[in-house]
Amino acid sequence: MGQFIARRVVLGIIALMLAMLIVFSLSRVKGDPRYFFIGEDSLGIDPAVWEEWGRRLNLDKPVPIQFALWMGDILTGDFGDSVTTQRGVLEIIGEKAPNTIQLGIIAWLLGTLVGVPLGVFSATNRGNFLDYVLRGFALFGQSVPIFWLALVMIFVFAVNLGWLPSGTKGEGLAIRNFVMPAVALAWFPAASYLRITRTAMLEILDSEFVKFARAKGVAQAPVRWKHAFRNAIIPPLTLSVFVLFGLLNGTIIIETVFAWPGLGRLAIDALWATDYPLLAGLAIIYGAAFVVMILSLDIVYALLDPRIKYN
Amino acid sequence: MEDENASISYFLGTDALGRDILSKIIAGARVTVLVVLAAVGTGIIVGTTIGLVSGYFGGIIDDIVMRFVDAWNILPGLLIILVIVLVLEQSLETLIIVLAIVSWPGAVRLVRAETLSLKNREYVALARVAGASNARIMIRHILPGVVNIVIVTATLGTGNIILLEASLSYLGAGIPPPEPSWGRMISEERQYIDAAWWTSLFPGLVIAMVVMSGNFLGDWFRDRVDPTLRQL
Numbered sequence: 001m002g003q004f005i006a007r008r009v010v011l012g013i014i015a016l017m018l019a020m021l022i023v024f025s026l027s028r029v030k031g032d033p034r035y036f037f038i039g040e041d042s043l044g045i046d047p048a049v050w051e052e053w054g055r056r057l058n059l060d061k062p063v064p065i066q067f068a069l070w071m072g073d074i075l076t077g078d079f080g081d082s083v084t085t086q087r088g089v090l091e092i093i094g095e096k097a098p099n100t101i102q103l104g105i106i107a108w109l110l111g112t113l114v115g116v117p118l119g120v121f122s123a124t125n126r127g128n129f130l131d132y133v134l135r136g137f138a139l140f141g142q143s144v145p146i147f148w149l150a151l152v153m154i155f156v157f158a159v160n161l162g163w164l165p166s167g168t169k170g171e172g173l174a175i176r177n178f179v180m181p182a183v184a185l186a187w188f189p190a191a192s193y194l195r196i197t198r199t200a201m202l203e204i205l206d207s208e209f210v211k212f213a214r215a216k217g218v219a220q221a222p223v224r225w226k227h228a229f230r231n232a233i234i235p236p237l238t239l240s241v242f243v244l245f246g247l248l249n250g251t252i253i254i255e256t257v258f259a260w261p262g263l264g265r266l267a268i269d270a271l272w273a274t275d276y277p278l279l280a281g282l283a284i285i286y287g288a289a290f291v292v293m294i295l296s297l298d299i300v301y302a303l304l305d306p307r308i309k310y311n
Numbered sequence: 312m313e314d315e316n317a318s319i320s321y322f323l324g325t326d327a328l329g330r331d332i333l334s335k336i337i338a339g340a341r342v343t344v345l346v347v348l349a350a351v352g353t354g355i356i357v358g359t360t361i362g363l364v365s366g367y368f369g370g371i372i373d374d375i376v377m378r379f380v381d382a383w384n385i386l387p388g389l390l391i392i393l394v395i396v397l398v399l400e401q402s403l404e405t406l407i408i409v410l411a412i413v414s415w416p417g418a419v420r421l422v423r424a425e426t427l428s429l430k431n432r433e434y435v436a437l438a439r440v441a442g443a444s445n446a447r448i449m450i451r452h453i454l455p456g457v458v459n460i461v462i463v464t465a466t467l468g469t470g471n472i473i474l475l476e477a478s479l480s481y482l483g484a485g486i487p488p489p490e491p492s493w494g495r496m497i498s499e500e501r502q503y504i505d506a507a508w509w510t511s512l513f514p515g516l517v518i519a520m521v522v523m524s525g526n527f528l529g530d531w532f533r534d535r536v537d538p539t540l541r542q543l
Contacts, residue, residue, distance in 0.1 A: 011381065018382030022391075029398045143470060143522040145477045145494070148515030151501055155508055249389040253478055268482065271393050279394055286387040294385075 008298055012291040019287045020074065023280050024067050033057055033276065056080075079281040084273045089281035093263065100255070100262030104247045106178055107185035111243060114186065115193025116236050122194060123201035124224055134194060141191025146250060150184040150257040181258045185250045189243040196239050200232035234305060241297045245290050332496075332510060336517050339491040343521075346403060346486065347472050350410030355465045357411065358418025359457070363449050365419065366426030373423070380416045388413060389478070396484045406485060410472050414465075421464055425457040459536040467529030470522035477518050493518050 027033040034053050058066045073080065079089035122134040157164045157180065164179055204210060205228050213227050248264075255264035263282065270278040325331055365376040392409050399405040429435065430453060438452050479485035480494025488495070493514040500510035 011378075014378055015381035015385050018378055019386050022382060022386065026391075026394055026398055139523055139526060140519065143474075143526060144519040145474055145481070145497075145515060147478060147481045148497055148511070148518065151497065151511055152515070245387075248387050252389050252393075253482065256482065267390050267393075271390075271397060274397060279390070283386055283390055283394075286390070287385040290385045 004302075005295070005299065008295055012295060016284075016287055016291055017071065020071055020284060021067065023283050024070060027276055027280070028063065032059070034059075074284060079284075080277040082270070082278045083275045084270075084278075089278050092266065092278065093281060093285060096261060096263050096266045099260060100251050100264060103178065103181055103185065103255075103260065103262060104244070104251060107182045107247055107250075108189070108240070108244050110182055111186035111189030111193060112236075112240060115190035116197050118190075119194040119197025119236070120201055120224065120229055120232075123198045123205060126202065135198075138191040138194040138198075141187050142195070144187070146184055146188060147253050147257050149187055150180065150254060153180050153184060154257075181254050181260055184257075185247055185254050188250070189239075189246070192239060192243065193236055197232065197236045200235040201228055204228045204232045234301070237300065237304070238297065241293050244293060248286055332513055335491045335496060336493065336514060339493045339496065339514070340517075340521075342403075342486055342490045343473065343476060343493060346406055346410065347469060347476060349407045351414055351465055351469050351472055353407065354411035354414025355418050355461060358415035359422050359454075359461055361415070362419040362422025363426055363453065363457070366423035367430055367445070367449050367453065369427075376419065377423075380419050383416050389475075392475075392479065393482070393484050396479070401484060401487045403486065403490070406476070406479070409479075410476060413475065414468060414472065417464065417468065418461060422457050422461060425460060426453055429453050429456045463529060463533045463536055466525060466532050470525035470529075473518065473522050473525065 034050065034057070054060065058069050061069070077090065081087060082089055082092055085092065118134055122131050125131045165177055210223060210227050213223050218227070251260075251262060251264035252267055253264070254260065255262050256268055259265070267279065267282050269275075270282070361376060365373045392413065395409050395412070396405055399408070435448060435452055438448050443451070476485055477492075477494035477497075480492040481498045483495075483498070485494055486492035496514040497511045503510055
């Protein structure tokens with residue numbers, strides 16, 4: 001077990017370093033990385049500023065050394081300064097992160113708490129009317145573009161009914177502001193949870209030990225929750241980590257639609273301003289967060305299912 | 312405001328410039344389908360080749376390929392895609408490349424896993440005894456065993472690629488104007504949503520219907536290939 005975790009940590013670190021290599025290479029696609037944020041057509045740039053950026057990016061050294069120095073800076077926590085605002089990348093990300101984390105966790109909980117029970121319900125009511133309704137919902141949920149869903153919700157609940165604000169976060173944790181972005185974000189995950197939980201439950205409900213428990217006369221509810229659900233939990237659990245990570249992609253879109261002051265909006269603003277240090281910082285911090293999440297998932301697996309053997 | 316609600320001549324109404332929504336949707340279908348199929352096709356072919364080689368030879372090649380797949384998987388996909396679009400400059404070709412890049416790591420994992428289980432089968436060993444080269448074993452003996460699951464996964468994944476393309480177009484990094492695009496129709500018309508809801512509603516519904524059809528097709532394919540899943 002200890003050895004297994006050590007191996008996963010090493011693999012995670014390698015993946016993260018290769019991810020940095022990908023991010024670094026992207027900045028060198030145009031040759032000189034300064035073109036990335038200054039632009040070939042901006043001829044009016046002060047040569048002194050141009051030289052200054054060259055020095056800051058170690059452009060006088062060979063490319064592998066540039067990469068090593070860049071990675072060294074990042075590993076010591078120096079992500080550089082944003083090109084547009086001249087402030088530290090970590091400082092900017094730290095400022096915006098809470099807004100995205102709050103929204104992400106609420107959407108994650110919402111998706112999980114709606115999707116998993118509905119999946120169990122759909123499996124135990126297999127073949128009847130409600131099962132078809134739920135499966136239809138799952139199919140639809142996995143097929144609609146979330147930005148469109150968000151717009152429809154704004155049209156219905158903000159423009160027509162006037163129940164909810166159409167965007168931005170406001171001060172503190174005002175629930176009203178969270179409702180629409182969180183529901184729009186949770187929609188796709190809820191549908192995925194429903195499908196995957198339903199399939200896992202059906203497989204378990206069909207197995208011998210469940211039939212035996214039924215034959216023994218165990219009541220419906222304990223069979224469902226104690227015998228079946230506990231054994232069907234691994235697929236939705238795996239999904240939950242990917243959902244959490246996938247929400248990062250979702251927030252880029254949803255935060256744009258709802259003018260939410262979080263990391264997703266920050267990424268889009270940085271993109272159109274071609275603020276390369278900020279984009280690189282965001283990508284690497286997201287990557288590191290995901291490595292940590294996957295590692296914790298591996299440990300949770302081992303705790304939940306002693307049959308999983310490591311080698 | 313030029314927006315006009317549904318009528319006999321404009322079946323789904325018109326947009327802010329008086330253009331027929333239905334015509335734009337039909338014209339947009341051509342580009343979207345072209346881009347998505349080209350991207351999925353490229354991604355699957357490249358991914359299958361790499362996965363086959365990586366799983367068959369194993370060793371250092373496999374290690375290097377898998378570490379890069381891991382690295383790609385931990386990066387925030389949409390953000391990296393947007394950065395690639397920015398670097399390569401927006402065009403239909405860039406979009407196809409970017410969407411292909413998204414589909415290859417999944418294909419690599421899948422094909423590699425299948426290859427690992429197939430390469431130790433007896434018929435592969437017999438083929439080797441009969442003097443078949445590595446390339447022949449891979450193409451004639453292993454590829455037919457993985458091609459079904461690749462087609463199923465590609466079909467099921469097509470829906471997600473369509474959604475991704477729509478999101479990119481919505482964010483302004485997808486199909487470049489003047490080509491019509493469903494995602495961009497929604498983003499261009501969203502400011503008029505209170506006066507003319509149909510301008511954004513119908514392109515979204517069309518995207519949902521196409522994605523849903525892709526998912527249905529994928530499910531159907533899977534049932535054909537693996538009938539044990541049918542009753543679930």
